[in-house]
Amino acid sequence: MRTFDLTPLYRSAIGFDRLANLLEQRADAQPSYPPYNIELVSENNYRIVMALAGFSRAEIEIITERDALHVTGRKQKDEQQKTFLHRGIAARDFEQRFQLANHVKVTTASFDNGMLTIDLVREVPEALKPRKIAIDGGENVQVIEQPQAA
16 A cells, blocks of 8 residues: 655645645545546536436435535335345445535536536635735735636
């Protein structure tokens, strides 16, 4: 198993210790069920697509809490006993957690043909967007222009 030493990052970066901790946690994590993709749709739009074969809408729960997204699947027990010659579809309970960056919100979720699609958007408040500031000799700070976000 590979290990990554992120100590140099702690020494040379200020305020990125949380990012380093997240990277360490992800590096130690094992591949998990169910399989998923994270897509960059546009500059501020993202999509998570999860393959949930054997689940129904009623068995899936999506919860957002602060900067985390939790997707949980609880498979209902079959009342009749089945005998499998081969069982390739797991259909077991799962809990998947995604750490969301600042200002990322879930906009929609859909479930079609065993694929769960969750759309996310990054909405940075105007007060936090970069501004170009004029330099003058006085106490007044004058905003020349506000760069347009794409």
